[in-house]
Amino acid sequence: MCSKSVIKGRGAQQNVHNRFFELSHEVRDDFLEFCKREGEVADKNKTLYLPVFPKTIVNKVKSPDVGMLYSMNPYQGCEHGCIYCYARNSHEFWGYSAGLDFERRILVKKDAPKLLETLLKKKSWEAYPIVLSGNTDCYQPAEKQFQITRQCLKVFLKYKHPVSIITKNALILRDLDILSELAKEQLISVNVSITSLSEETRRILEPRTATSKKRLNVVERLSAHGIPVNVMLAPIIPSINSHEILNLAKTVSEAGALSIAHTIVRLNGAIGEIFTDWIKKTLPDRAAKVLHQIESCHGGNLNDSRYGKRMRGEGQIAKQINAMMSLARLKYFKEKSMPKLNTTLHEQYKDGQMRLF
Numbered sequence: 001m002c003s004k005s006v007i008k009g010r011g012a013q014q015n016v017h018n019r020f021f022e023l024s025h026e027v028r029d030d031f032l033e034f035c036k037r038e039g040e041v042a043d044k045n046k047t048l049y050l051p052v053f054p055k056t057i058v059n060k061v062k063s064p065d066v067g068m069l070y071s072m073n074p075y076q077g078c079e080h081g082c083i084y085c086y087a088r089n090s091h092e093f094w095g096y097s098a099g100l101d102f103e104r105r106i107l108v109k110k111d112a113p114k115l116l117e118t119l120l121k122k123k124s125w126e127a128y129p130i131v132l133s134g135n136t137d138c139y140q141p142a143e144k145q146f147q148i149t150r151q152c153l154k155v156f157l158k159y160k161h162p163v164s165i166i167t168k169n170a171l172i173l174r175d176l177d178i179l180s181e182l183a184k185e186q187l188i189s190v191n192v193s194i195t196s197l198s199e200e201t202r203r204i205l206e207p208r209t210a211t212s213k214k215r216l217n218v219v220e221r222l223s224a225h226g227i228p229v230n231v232m233l234a235p236i237i238p239s240i241n242s243h244e245i246l247n248l249a250k251t252v253s254e255a256g257a258l259s260i261a262h263t264i265v266r267l268n269g270a271i272g273e274i275f276t277d278w279i280k281k282t283l284p285d286r287a288a289k290v291l292h293q294i295e296s297c298h299g300g301n302l303n304d305s306r307y308g309k310r311m312r313g314e315g316q317i318a319k320q321i322n323a324m325m326s327l328a329r330l331k332y333f334k335e336k337s338m339p340k341l342n343t344t345l346h347e348q349y350k351d352g353q354m355r356l357f
Contacts, residue, residue: 006281007045007100009207011081012088013278015097016270045104047079049142052094052107057115058130065307067261068164071134072116074148076107078136080168082206083278084235087135089269098270103208106142113151120159120346127346129162129189139169141208153178160187160349162341166232168193170210170218176225183227186342191261192219193232196241197248204282205240216255223256228338231257235265236321238293239286245321249328258336262325264313265294267302275302293317 007013058072077091081103088098096105109115119125132138138149156163157178165172165188172179172190182188194215196202202212210218222229231252236242249260267275279287291302297313298304304313312322348355 009081010045010100010103011083011085011205011207011278012099012103012274013281014274015099015101016273047104047106047141049106049108049145052076052109053111054109054115056119057109057112058119059134061134063307065311066134068131068134069128071131072112072152073133073135074109074112074138074146074152075136075140075142076109077102077105079103079106079141080137080206080209082168082209083275084205084237084265084267084271086266086268086271088271088274090135092270099274106140108142108146108148110146110148112148113155116152117155117159120155120161121350121352123350127161127343129164129341129343130156131164131166133166137167137169138165139167139171141169143169143171150175150178153182156187157182158349158352160185160345162187162343162346164189164191164341166191166193168195168206168209168215170214172218173221176221179222179227180225183225185345186339187345189228189230189338189341190222191230191232192222192257193234194219194248194252195234196244197251198241198244201241205237216251219252219255219257223258229257230259230261230338232261233325234261234263236262236325237265237290238297238317238321239290240283242317242321242324245324246328246331249325249332253332253336257333259333259338260325260329262321263311264297264318264321266298266304266310266313267294268305268310269303272302297321 058070061068061071076094078085078087088102091098091102094107132149132152143149153175179188192215194212195205197212199211219229219231233245233248252260276291279290294302296315297318299314304310312318
């Protein structure tokens, strides 16, 4: 019997059961053996882009501890394949698995710019920063083809509406022209996620993302164009990247970042199973240690859903990580801060051009 090999270029190594489905799908070893014997490929490992047509694009965020009130996601699912991603669970609502499906079944919302413009033109809408990528990365590989994020940024600029972006992809530099125009009126902020300075760590945690070096270049380029950048050192995973906190903070500060933020990893929903399977295959020598240390941050579990506790954790290891982050801010960001986005202009541009009367 042949064994299941590691799927290269992907984070998840399996499709876990969708909790909303009664039946489950299993790839059996005898099927893999048959494919090998017949010279067939059991899994082509291809990414599919599937169009979807939601009625709205901006979501109100009800969680009180995520730092945003409104978010929008041009894509559902994310080809970046970050093994720890909390957004994996949301793919189950669309009828897919939080595992490989999340990385290989990308739902594309081509009507997003039109839906956004309809919202911003409403008389009842009051300007408040909308976060692009509250769930999945708006600059993931699909964006190179579909350019939905770029079109949405043009809408934000047209209506002088504040927007914030979260990304770990260097493709954002393609849109420097629009971002620079937004920055002139304090309508843009960018959050760049940098989890590690080690390319080996980055490669196994986030297989299809931009390299750490390219992300540091993003911080430098955006900062040089007057675009305020916060760096997300997230998530911090004990015994994987927890030792890098001070070096990361120093490096991103020197690159021009105005602030840093962090979370401690929590493996909610199906992610616990996906991460456990991944680490046993990828880092078998330290799998048990890492899993136990994550559990120590969440009361003996891989996840904690309590608001206010879930992001910061508790226990000795969490206390050490949070203290190290406080020291990093004091040491490298004492004289820096992110500016507040401008919400005063939009009302004058409700119809896309300035009202004179």
